[in-house]
Amino acid sequence: MIRIRELSKRLGSKQVLKDCDLDIESGETIVVLGPSGTGKSVLLKHIIGLMHPDLGSIEIEGENIVGMSEREINQVRKRFGMLFQGSALFDSMTVGENVGLSLREHTRMTDAEIARRVSERLEWVGLKDVEGMKPASLSGGMRKRAGLARAIAMDPQFILYDEPTTGLDPIMSDVINQLIRDLQRRMGVTSIVVTHDLISAYHVADRLAMLHGGKIVFSGTPDQVRATTDPMVRQFIEGSSTGPIQPV
C-alpha cells in the first residue's frame, strides 16, 4: 500500500501541498479529483520521486521514499508505471522504441520478445501498426494511448494515470476505462487515476478523493460521493461555478 503523511510542498510562491494525507490500499483504484492547478500532477510526481517534498513522508509498502538516494528510488520506480498528463513520449524515438525502452533497459528480453510485447501493449490501448511512427505524427489522443502503453509495458504493480482519458472520444475513453479495470482485476494493480472525466471516474474508482487547498478534503466510494452533502464535492461533481470552490 501507499501511505502519504503530512506531505507539504511549496513551488515558487505557492503552497501547493499542505499536510496532505492519503492512503491507497493494495489492489485498489483510487481516483483523485480536484480543480485545475490544485496540485494533482504534483502529488503524482511526489509519489514516484520526481519531486521532493519539503515535509512529510511517502511510504510504498512500508518503505519511505523521501530522502532515498536516486539509486534506491530507482528500485522502487521499477515497480511503477506512469502516464504523464502531456504523454511525455520521447520524440526522437519511434512509438515502438518508446514502449519498449524500459524492457530494453531493465530486462534481458530479446528484440523479438520486446517487439511482441510492444505490439501487444499497443493493441491493449487500441493502437495498431504505429510502432514505426514518430510521436510527432500521432494525434493527441493516440499519443496519450501510446504513453499509456509505455506505462504498462513492464507489468507494473502500481500505475499512476494523469488524465488517461482527456482528449479521447467517448468510445475510446470506455476502452481505456475497461483497460484500467482489467489491469486491476487481472494483475492486482494498485492505481491512482487523476481525472476530470467523471464518467471515467465512476467507472474505474473503488474510491474517490478530492484534492483542494493542498489536502485531501474528501474521500469515499462512488456511492458515497453520489450521496454526499459536502458542498465542495457537490459543486465539483455538479460542475457549478458558484460554491465554496472559487474559480479565480
Add this chain to the structure above:
Amino acid sequence: MAAEDLALRGFEYIRRRAFDWVADVGRVAMLLGDVCRFLVPGLRSMRLVVAQMEAIGVGSLWLVFVISLFTGAVAAVQAAYQFSNVVPLKYIGSVILRSVIIELGPVLTALVVGGRVGASIAAELGTMSVTEQIDALRAMAINPVRYLVVPRVVAAIIMMPVLTIFADAIAVFGGYVVSVTSIGVSTHTYVSALKQYFYYKDLFSGLLKAGFFGGIIGLMGCYHGFSTEGGAEGVGQATTRAVVAACVLVLISDYVLANVLFRFIFAS
C-alpha cells in the same frame, strides 16, 4: 536619482550575478562528477555513443571543411605579408603547419563544433526538459546522465580530435593552394618545409586540446539543456547560453592548456 542609489543597485546586481555564477560552477562540477560516476554503465550502451558520434562528427564535416580551407588560405596570405623582407618564403609551409596543428585547427574546430553541436545538444535536451521527457526517463528508472549525457560527452571527446585532424589536413592543403598559385612557392619547397618542421608533440598537443574542448562542448550543451525552464523561449535562451559558455570556456582553457603544455610538459 541619487548616485548612491545607483551604486547600491549596481552592487546588488554584481552580487547576484556572482552568486549565480558560483552556483553554476558548482552544478557543472556536480554534473561532471555524475558523468564520471556513470561513465562505465553509460558506455555499455555503445549504440547510443555511436549514434551521437555520427550526429556530431558527420554532421560537422562540411562546415569544418569550409572553415579550414579558408583558414589555411588566409594563413598563407598573412604569412607571406608578414614574412616580406624578413623571413625567406621557403619557410611558409612550416609556419602554416605549426600554427594550424597547434592552435588554429583545434580552436577553430572547437568554435565551429561548439556553435553547432553545443546548440543542438542544448536545444534537444532543453526541449526534453520542458516537455517532461527527462521526468519520464527518471520515472522509468533510467538515469538521464547515464542515458543522455554520457553518450554525448564521450562522443564529443572522441569526435573533436578526429574532426581536428581532418581540419588540420584541409587547412594545410588550403595554405598549399594559395602558396603555390599566388605566392610563388613551389610544391617541393612547401612540402619539404612541412616535413622539416613537423613535430609529433605539436600534433599530440593539438589533439589533446581538441579532446578537452570536446568535453567542454558536450558538458555545456547538456548542462544548459538540463537546466532549461519555461517553454520555447527557455529552450532558445538555454541554447544561446550553451554556445556562449562553450566558446568562452574553450578559449580560456586554450590559454591554460597552452601554458601547461608548452611551458611545462614540452618546454625546451
